[in-house]
Amino acid sequence: MVKRMKLWVAGALLLAVAGTVVASNMAFKFVPNWNQTNKVFTLSLPLNNNYLVAHDVFNDINASCPGSAQVVEKVVPSTGAKNRLTWNGSGDDFPVVGAEGLLITVNPACTSLVIVGSHNPSQSISFSQPGKMYLTSIPYHTTAVVAHDIFNSIPSASVVEKIVPSTGGKNRLTWNGTGDDFPVVIGDSYLIVVSAASSWTAPHY
Secondary structure, eight states: OEEEEEEEEEEEEEETTTTTTTOOSSEEEEEEOSSTTOOEEEEESSSEOOOHHHHHHHHHHHHHSSTTTEEEEEOBBBBGGEEEEEESSSSSOOOTTTOOOOOEEEESOOOOOOOOEETTTOEEEEEEEETOEEEEEOOTTTTOOOOHHHHHHHHHEEEEEEOSSSSSGOEEEEEEBBBOOOOOOOOEEEEESSSSSEEEOOBBO
């Protein structure tokens, strides 16, 4: 079944299906579909958003879905994305940066949180450490349809991975010029590896 999520742009309701939507650089409202308990989901935030630190995201989830938030994590650029900062009501209350994707675990499911923010078309994303994995936000109005679209747009890209909702975020689909050319889903963030330091301005509508 195709994953469906609601996306509002500049006051108009659009239904985002399989990562395809027509949009602008104006304000967004987005409703994630976190419908599996105790699984790790990824989240892209708009580059401009209302969150400062991890507990802001954690508390916002619980305000919309009481008791749902279990873990909010940030990937520190690392081999296999194994290095993480974690907030579960205590721990690392790390700063939230719009260009960096987040890992979210909920129990019970949460399908009523509304993420708000806007895009910054002039902001580039830096991949300064070759060979390390970056969990990266993708614009809600991305032109990317499948993994190779992201891969081809990033200078020196060597890997693009999707974390499939799974325990610990261990299940993944991988594109490195071959492999799983998976569909890009609006609201998901993706693991990026580059072979040489580079920066990227994400294409969008």
